[in-house]
Amino acid sequence: MTIVIAFHQSGYRDFKTYYIHFVCRYLTNEFPELVSYTRMLKFMQGVLVPLRSYLTHLLGKVDRDCLH
Numbered sequence: 782m783t784i785v786i787a788f789h790q791s792g793y794r795d796f797k798t799y800y801i802h803f804v805c806r807y808l809t810n811e812f813p814e815l816v817s818y819t820r821m822l823k824f825m826q827g828v829l830v831p832l833r834s835y836l837t838h839l840l841g842k843v844d845r846d847c848l849h
Contacts, residue, residue, distance in 0.1 A: 782828050782831060782832050782835065784800070784804060784808075784812070784821075785825060785828055785832065786832075788800075791803070796825075797818060800818050800821060801818055805818075
């Protein structure tokens with residue numbers, strides 16, 4: 782989920798380039814058990830629901846903070 786969020790903030794236009802040329806090259810210390818790009822695509826299929834839940838939680842927190 783962290784890699785997906787970082788991709789959307791990165792400025793890269795496509796995930797494959799981001800993953801192969803940035804994550805696999807520069808973030809190996811942060812993610813020591815990186816998988817291949819193809820395997821990552823399979824993992825990404827399961828990230829949508831947890832990501833939505835996380836973002837909904839954050840949005841709710843921001844809304845509550847704005848009320849006080």
